[in-house]
Structure formats: C-alpha cells, structure tokens
Amino acid sequence: EAQVTQNPRYLITVTGKKLTVTCSQNMNHEYMSWYRQDPGLGLRQIYYSMNVEVTDKGDVPEGYKVSRKEKRNFPLILESPSPNQTSLYFCASSLRFEPNTEAFFGQGTRLTVV
C-alpha cells in the first residue's frame, strides 16, 4: 500500500531533550516536506527536500533540522525542543514538485514539549 509513515504518532518530551521524528515513503517520490499545524494558522512548511541531499528552509525552519540521505526517508530533528514547538507535525511527499502532482500526507505526530 502506498503511504507515508511517521513515527512516533504521539510524543511528550521535556525542554532541551533532542528528538527525531521519522518519515518514510514507499512511493519513490522525489519531493518531501514537513509541516506543522497549529490552531487558527493552518499548516506551515518547516523544511522541504527536492531530492536526495537537497534540502531547503520553508516558512518556519527555526529550531528544526532535516536530512535526506536516502530517497525514502526524511527525518525531522529537534536539537533542543522548546514548548513553542508543541504542535501537530505532518510529513508529506509527492512525485515531484510541479503542477498536477498530488501530495500525500502522513498520519501526523502530536508533539508536546513540557
């Protein structure tokens, strides 16, 4: 089944403790991205990747890192999480970033930083 898989689905952590949220897609997609969803703000892009070893900042990259060593994986790293990073995070992928290509989203990761 074609899908985008995120882990974990739920995470509670303490301020400053490094964490990684994994994202994997099995559709051989080139383009992957991370969004955070906050009430009243919709989804905002954190980082994106056009292909392996090619990543760039989105609208809200501060406090986050990503890597794209393999085509299928695009982990999101919070080196020193803070309470303002409490949010719902979504990973998405698409074949390429161009018109008429649909984005597929993961199930989401609800992160709470205390």
Added chain:
Amino acid sequence: AQSVSQHNHHVILSEAASLELGCNYSYGGTVNLFWYVQYPGQHLQLLLKYFSGDPLVKGIKGFEAEFIKSKFSFNLRKPSVQWSDTAEYFCASDNDYKLSFGAGTTVTVRA
C-alpha cells in the same frame, strides 16, 4: 508570495443542508489551487485540485469547487452534506516549492 485565506472558521449545519466554504487567493498570475480534508484523527487527503481548464472542478465524495478568476476565489461546495463530512477543510495553493494553506474551516454536521 502566493497565499490563501479562508473566511469561515467554524461552520455548523444539519444533514442534507448545502455547504459552501470560501477561499480567496492573493496572486493574479498562474495559480494552482487545492482543497484538502482532514477527518478527525486522520491525515490530510486531497478532495480536488485546479490547474487549468474548466473552472468547475469535481472532486471526491460529491464535492466541487469553482475557480472564479475575477473574484480571486475558489469556493468549495457540496449540495447535501452527511454526518460523515464532519472534518476540517483546508484550501491551499502551491508556489515556491511548498503548499500554502489557509487557516482551515471546521465543519460540524449534526445528524
């Protein structure tokens, strides 16, 4: 940069009522527009998309949207909603290698 705005934050209606959700985009050039739906506890799913051609776009689950260039609008419609349409709906456009989302509209359908 391209952006979209959604007018309604929360809509409550009864089953069989008609639904229309507003979406306006900011850019006057070539624009690609989408509506996504997020059912409770689930990930976003594409309802429909517009790139060019017929401005009336049909999507899944009986939804449609009309692209009106003169009004910079891409409103989502469904003639008769069901309880299962309870969800959050997002309008989005793509540009600068990202999807730009509106704030979302929560739709609650009462049986």
